[in-house]
Structures are given as structure tokens and as C-alpha cells.
Amino acid sequence: MATTPQEAIDGQGTGAGGALQEAAKRHLWMHFTRMSSYRDAEVPIIVRGDGCYVYDEAGKRYLDGLSALFCVNAGHGRTEIGEAMAAQVSELGFYTNWSYAHPRAIELAERIAGYAPGDLERVFFTSGGSESVESALKLCRIYHRHNGEGGRYKVIAREIAYHGTTMGALTATGIPDLRAPFEPLNPGGRHAPNTNSYRWPADRDPLWAADQIEERILFEGPETVSAVILEPVQNAGGCFTPQDGYWQRVREICDRYGVLLISDEVICSWGRLGHWFGCERYGYQPDIVTTAKGLTSAYSPMGAVIASAKVAAPFLEGTSMFTHGFTFGGHPVSAAAALANLDIFEREDLCGHVRAKEGELRQTLEDLRDIPIVGDVRGAGFFHAIELVKDRDTKETFDDDESEWLLRGFLSGALYENGLICRADDRGDPVIQLSPPLIADSEQFAEIGATLRKVLTEAADRVAAER
Ligand SMILES: Cc1ncc(COP(=O)(O)O)c(C=O)c1O
Structure with a gap:
């Protein structure tokens, strides 16, 4: 007989083979998940969160070293965000931003514009990161069309970027395995090298990757290029930071060819890099910022496209409009969650905390460099990666089978069993990624360091035994 969700929550579902496990295996379609791997294994069911920690259905505690999915920036268990959402439901549970406005969306738009650098002042709300990127790409195309440049439809992003x-x-x-199954894609996607300099020749010009964007624009024909979209620090591949001057060079290139610059800050805004926006950290002025995740610390789904005065201008005159929208864009309950979340950021100075403590997090990871498979440590703010290699001196990486065995066969499970949630990923070369809640402090860094040392040492021993 089918179990109702409430019966499952009431406790009958806890433990091995419980009703909640059974219902998950039978009915829940998990995202980016090989569901067959749970046929004979337990689905990890997280039932509660508190600060930097979450708890599974058996009551076991885990350090959430990934802020769930780079998003619970203010940490778990912030009941005041829930209280703000409940108050909003009592006042106005929903109204739309299609031709209408409501107080929370207006207040939040004003507040975001106040935090955003320069003339990034017009906020278009979405329900999440993909919708923000989707909206920004459409906005760029219609912007150029308004300016009589309808031939600009291509977007240049970077290899391995998500x-x-x-x-x-x-x-x-720019991840071939995610693109190939869905081809043909929308036309116009082009890719340039990313900023991962770990394997670059020592004498390569530090601004090579920036200049490759110009090469790409020239190759395509500037009159066909709409936008360049880049993250302040690229997530996929493992926290690729920009070279000094990279962003200034990219800005110059975009200006030279009339191409719009989108800073995709779905991860890198809201304190992740120690600033409201990642572009502030690296001192550049994008035409558009895309954001989501930490805006509400993920207590409610919400994203935003923040456009400069220049980009918004054509849509403020005559009969012109951005013919685009989502029912839930600017949802009042999500907007109330975001405002309460930003109150926490202000009160606890979370951006300042990240700036003060990122060196300590970094040192914790640097201290692991004596483990033979630790090849590189990189990142910024509370957003770091460790690249794993077969041989530290030659930087030889793992082949596909070895990577599968190392990451999925051992590391992911071992880290979780040892109470640390982080990401073991091989969209580029194999990496471990860390992105703890912005309230994390010395105690959590020590725990991260100890667990990584234990598990990576065992992994290194296994790698050595295989050779
Ligand atoms: C840089 C970037 N852009 C877009 C997205 C997509 O966001 P969402 O999963 O909310 O659709 C993500 C998700 O991680 C991201 O990291």
C-alpha cells in the first residue's frame, strides 16, 4: 500500500528500508542523479539543518561543506526568514510582476540596486539561476535588435563552465557531456579557454585566456556576437580564479566590439567571495549580473537579472518592452525571504566575516598539500577546490575509469560517511569542492581539514596500491 508523505514523516520512514526510503526509491526523480545507484543503497535523506550542519533521517550529523548547493549562505535553521515569509503570506501570498508590482518586489529591487556597483540599477526577477541566465541572454539579443544590430545572436562562454x-x-x-544529449541546441553558443592556469606553460602570457575571447569574437565576426558570459570565479572544473587584470582586459575587449558583458554570479554573489557581488572583488563593471541561490540563502527559490541603465534604457521608452517573463518572478514570499536574508547579512556582516576568515580556510586546504594526490588548491572567499592528481610532480591526471573509481567509487561515499558534505567532481579534471555557509569559522575549518586529511590519505594509499 502506498505511504502518504505524512506517515513517512511521522517516523515510520526512518532507518534502513523505511517507508521514506521506499517512497524515495519508487517516486522521487532526483536531479543529476544515477538513480540506479540507489537500488541497493540508501538514498541520503537530509531531514534537518542547523547552522553549518545538517542531519540525516537516522540523526547523524554532517558538516555542510557545500552550503547544500552553493546556496545556503546564511546557514541552516534561520527561523526569522521563515517568520518573514509567514508574515508575507498573511499580508499577500502572491501577486504578479506582470504589469503590476507589490511592495516586497519593489523594496528588494531597490535594495539590490543599492548594493550593486555602478549603474546596475534595474532588477528583473526570476525563479532561479537557469532562468536568470536564460533571461539575460534573451535580454542581450533584444537589446541589440533595438539598436539596429539584430545580427548579434552569439554568446561566448568558457570551456567547462556551467x-x-x-x-x-x-x-x-561549456560541458560537452551536458550538451551532447540535447543537441541540436539553440544556435550561437561559442566557447573560449577558461582561466585554469594549473597546466599552462610557465612562460604563457597571464592574459592569454582574456585575449582568447577577443580571438573568438574576431573569428565569429563582431557583428554576430551578442554577449560574453563568465563567472567571477568559474565553478565547474574547480574554482578557476581570474588572472590579475583578466577582467579589465575582458571589459576592454567587450567595449571595443560592442559586446555586452554578463557576470554570471549565481554562485559568486551574496558574500561567497566576501562581497555582495563577485565583480566588486575583481573591480570590473559588467553590463548585466545574473544571480540566484544566496539571494534568499535558498530558503525560497528566487533569482534576478540586474541590468545597467544602458541595457534597460531601450525598454523604458515608447511602446517597447522586454517580451519575456515568468509567473513566479518576484514572488512576494521569496522577496520577503530575500529581504530577511539580507537583514541577516547586514547585521552579522557576513561579507566582512568571509574576508576576515578566507585566509584561514585557504590555509586549512593548503596544509593538505603533503598528501601525494593533492595537486592544486585554488579559489577565493568561501569557495575553494582541491585538484587531485596521480602524480604531483608531473601533474598527471586520472583517466576516465580511474576518475570514476576514485570519485564515485571511493571519495564521495567516504567523505559522506565521515560526516562531510562536499563535492567530488570531474566535469574537468577531478576536484573536491568546498563552499561552506558564510558563518563557518575556525571550528568548522578544523573539521574540514581533519576529515579531508583522513579520506584523501586513504585515497592516496589506494592510488599508490593500484600503480
Ligand atoms: C554560474 C551558474 N549559472 C547558472 C546556474 C543555474 O542555476 P539553477 O540551478 O538555479 O538553475 C548555476 C547553478 O549552479 C551556476 O552555478
Whole structure:
């Protein structure tokens, strides 16, 4: 007989083979998940969160070293965000931003514009990151059309970058395994090298990757290029930071060819890099910022496209409009969650905390460099990666089978069993990624360091035994 969700929650579902497990295996379609791997294994069911920690259905505690999915920035268990959402439901549960406005969306738009650098002042709300990227790409195209340049439809992103999964956003995503199954994609997606300099020749010009964007624009024909979309620090591949001057060079290139610059800050805004926006950290002025995740610390789904005065201008005159929208864009309950979340950021100075403590997090990871498979440590703010290699001196990486065995066969399970949630990923070369809640402090860094040392040492021993 089918179990109702409430029966499952009431406790009958806890433990091995419980009703909640059974219902998950039978009915829940998990995202980006090999569901067959749970046929004979337990689905990890997280039932509660508190600060930097979450708890599974058996009551076991885990350090959430990934802020769930780079998003619970203010940490778990912030009941005041829930209280703000409940108050909003009592006042106005929903109204739309299609031709109408409501107080929370207006207040939030004003507040975001106040935080955003320069003339990034017009906020278009979405329900998440992919919708933000999708909207930004469409906005760029219609912007150029308004300026009599309808031939500009291409978008240049970087290799291995992740910009979301909807068909438009997927055009920008530079991960072949995510693109290939859905081809033909929307036309116009082009890719340039990323900033991962770990294996670059020592004498390569530090601004090579920036200049490759110009090469790409020239190759395509500037009159066909609409936008360049890049993350301040690229997530997929493992926290690729920009070279000094990279962003200034990219800005110059975009200006030279009339191409719009989108800073995709779905991860890198809201304190992740120690600033409201990642572009502030690296001192550049994008035409558009895309954001989501940490805006509400993920207590409610919400994203936003923040456009400069220049980009918004054509849509403020005459009969012109951005013919685009989502029912839930600017949802009042999500907007109330975002405002309460930003109150926490202000009160606890979470951006300042990240700036003060990122060196300590970094040192914790640097201290692991004596483990033979630790090849590189990189990142910024509370957003770091460790690249794993077969041989530290030659930087030899793992082949596909070895990577599968190392990451999925051992590391993911071992880290979780040892109470640390982080990401073991091989969309580029194999990496472990860490992105803890922005309230994490010395105690959590020590725990991260100890667990990684234990598990990576065992992994290194296994790698050595295989050779
Ligand atoms: C840079 C970037 N852009 C877009 C997205 C897509 O966001 P969502 O999963 O909310 O659709 C992500 C998700 O991680 C991301 O990291």
C-alpha cells in the first residue's frame, strides 16, 4: 500500500528500508542523479539543518561543506526568514510582476540596486539561476535588435563552465557531456579557454585566456556576437580564479566590439567571495549580473537579472518592452525571504566575516598539500577546490575509469560517511569542492581539514596500491 508523505514523516520512514526510503526509491526523480545507484543503497535523506550542519533521517550529523548547493549562505535553521515569509503570506501570498508590482518586489529591487556597483540599477526577477541566465541572454539579443544590430545572436562562454540546463542557458554551458544529449541546441553558443592556469606553460602570457575571447569574437565576426558570459570565479572544473587584470582586459575587449558583458554570479554573489557581488572583488563593471541561490540563502527559490541603465534604457521608452517573463518572478514570499536574508547579512556582516576568515580556510586546504594526490588548491572567499592528481610532480591526471573509481567509487561515499558534505567532481579534471555557509569559522575549518586529511590519505594509499 502506498505511504502518504505524512506517515513517512511521522517516523515510520526512518532507518534502513523505511517507508521514506521506499517512497524515495519508487517516486522521487532526483536531479543529476544515477538513480540506479540507489537500488541497493540508501538514498541520503537530509531531514534537518542547523547552522553549518545538517542531519540525516537516522540523526547523524554532517558538516555542510557545500552550503547544500552553493546556496545556503546564511546557514541552516534561520527561523526569522521563515517568520518573514509567514508574515508575507498573511499580508499577500502572491501577486504578479506582470504589469503590476507589490511592495516586497519593489523594496528588494531597490535594495539590490543599492548594493550593486555602478549603474546596475534595474532588477528583473526570476525563479532561479537557469532562468536568470536564460533571461539575460534573451535580454542581450533584444537589446541589440533595438539598436539596429539584430545580427548579434552569439554568446561566448568558457570551456567547462556551467551556466544552467534550460535550452538557452545550456547554449552557454561549456560541458560537452551536458550538451551532447540535447543537441541540436539553440544556435550561437561559442566557447573560449577558461582561466585554469594549473597546466599552462610557465612562460604563457597571464592574459592569454582574456585575449582568447577577443580571438573568438574576431573569428565569429563582431557583428554576430551578442554577449560574453563568465563567472567571477568559474565553478565547474574547480574554482578557476581570474588572472590579475583578466577582467579589465575582458571589459576592454567587450567595449571595443560592442559586446555586452554578463557576470554570471549565481554562485559568486551574496558574500561567497566576501562581497555582495563577485565583480566588486575583481573591480570590473559588467553590463548585466545574473544571480540566484544566496539571494534568499535558498530558503525560497528566487533569482534576478540586474541590468545597467544602458541595457534597460531601450525598454523604458515608447511602446517597447522586454517580451519575456515568468509567473513566479518576484514572488512576494521569496522577496520577503530575500529581504530577511539580507537583514541577516547586514547585521552579522557576513561579507566582512568571509574576508576576515578566507585566509584561514585557504590555509586549512593548503596544509593538505603533503598528501601525494593533492595537486592544486585554488579559489577565493568561501569557495575553494582541491585538484587531485596521480602524480604531483608531473601533474598527471586520472583517466576516465580511474576518475570514476576514485570519485564515485571511493571519495564521495567516504567523505559522506565521515560526516562531510562536499563535492567530488570531474566535469574537468577531478576536484573536491568546498563552499561552506558564510558563518563557518575556525571550528568548522578544523573539521574540514581533519576529515579531508583522513579520506584523501586513504585515497592516496589506494592510488599508490593500484600503480
Ligand atoms: C554560474 C551558474 N549559472 C547558472 C546556474 C543555474 O542555476 P539553477 O540551478 O538555479 O538553475 C548555476 C547553478 O549552479 C551556476 O552555478
